[in-house]
Amino acid sequence: MSGPFSDLTETIFTDKSVLSESYQPEEILERDEEIEAFSHALQDVLFGREPENIFLYGKAGLGKTAVTTYMMEELKAEVDVREEADDLHVHEINCNGKTLFMVVRRLVNELLPPDASPFPKRGLGTGDAFDELYSQLDRLGGTHLIVFDEIDHLDDVDTLLYELPRARSNGHITDSLVGIIGISNNYTFRQSLSAKVKDTLMETEISFSPYDAGELRTILRDRADRAFVDGACDDSAIAKAAALSAQDMGNAR
Ligand SMILES: Nc1ncnc2c1ncn2[C@@H]1O[C@H](COP(=O)(O)OP(=O)(O)OP(=O)(O)O)[C@@H](O)[C@H]1O
Ligand SMILES: [Mg+2]
Incomplete structure (x- = not known):
């Protein structure tokens, strides 16, 4: 008996999954300069130094997320073969539609030991979430790179960019190192930050031009x-x- 699917055979695809949105290319083409700038900015991670903060700018579909994911994978592989390099933890968060509290809480929950109860949704504030984040970062030690994709969509981005880059110099963390990687479509993002943040945030900017x-x-x-x-x-x-x-x-x- 033949059913509605029995005559179907694969005709044109060898691997259709590489066309899906979630596919991460193993190889990044035509972004050599951006990759070089990125690897230069990340090199401190290999030597146990505090990483530079990195901001990527560019319109939609220009490879910002693909290049970042590729760089994080490559850096993790390099850290693994270098005995002198600290442990590397990479956290990726899309900020679209999220509040600062939600983002910090997400980070805390990623860092908590598997048997710990998650950080409560209600009852505590963003300051409490930051305190917990700092204690989890120091508990784990090593270097933490935190990727904030669509960072311009985050409410209260000023607090995030004032707090995290200064966590070490303000004595909130002592046993861990933190670097921020911000990704944005909006080239005027920096101008929208508060004067206090603009003055103090040190970052490497990498801009992605249209192909x-x-x-x-x-x-x-x-x-x-x-x-x-x-x-x-x-x-x-x-x-x-x-x-x-x-x-x-x-x-x-
Ligand atoms: N240089 C490249 N080599 C291979 N694939 C690429 C390259 N640039 C982009 N792509 C592919 O194009 C698609 C869009 O890229 P990506 O998601 O990185 O864009 P984006 O800059 O993050 O865009 P958005 O701002 O909309 O998030 C993905 O499927 C990605 O794999
Ligand atoms: Mg993207």
């Missing part, structure tokens, strides 16, 4: 080669998609 048609072709060809069977995705289709996106915002998505 041109040639760069998009390289990225799309590589991805299509992983996704489709040979001959299923013609170069002319890649060139057309690359040209259209380059004319628009240079978005690889």
